[in-house]
Amino acid sequence: MTAKRKMEKILVIDDEPDITFSLKQVLEENRFASVDTFNDPADVISKYNKQPETTYDLLIIDILMPRMNGFELYEKIKKIDNNAKVCFISAYRLYFEALREMYPDYEVDCFMNKPFENEDLLRKVSSALTMTS
Numbered sequence: 001m002t003a004k005r006k007m008e009k010i011l012v013i014d015d016e017p018d019i020t021f022s023l024k025q026v027l028e029e030n031r032f033a034s035v036d037t038f039n040d041p042a043d044v045i046s047k048y049n050k051q052p053e054t055t056y057d058l059l060i061i062d063i064l065m066p067r068m069n070g071f072e073l074y075e076k077i078k079k080i081d082n083n084a085k086v087c088f089i090s091a092y093r094l095y096f097e098a099l100r101e102m103y104p105d106y107e108v109d110c111f112m113n114k115p116f117e118n119e120d121l122l123r124k125v126s127s128a129l130t131m132t133s
Helices: 017-029 041-050 070-080 093-102 118-132
Strands: 008-013 033-038 058-062 086-090 111-113
Touching: 008 017, 008 041, 017 033, 017 118, 033 041, 041 070, 058 070, 058 118, 070 086, 086 118, 111 118
Parallel strands: 008 033, 008 058, 058 086, 086 111
Antiparallel strands: none
């Protein structure tokens, strides 16, 4: 018997609109979550500042974005929402390795290299959400 899962809220931030659209579509079609998407990290900070009660069960953040990288964005969000959990995505292996060095004890082992298969995304997000519940 499978326990009924609550509807999680996920925030996806990537500077490429086609990626945010695709991730939102895959996650929502698989009844994973209600997904909000942003393509500019500054818009995310603005949303948090205007609505400090905003919380997400998981953030999916691209590492390499213009004006503010994913690490910087995550640090800013953590100052507003200390419980924020994250899954970083990157097309660059170098950033993936740097992330592991920066967060060696990170409780959610959710790092994905682009491109990734939908099944990999769903497995990683499911694992991250289970660990953050």
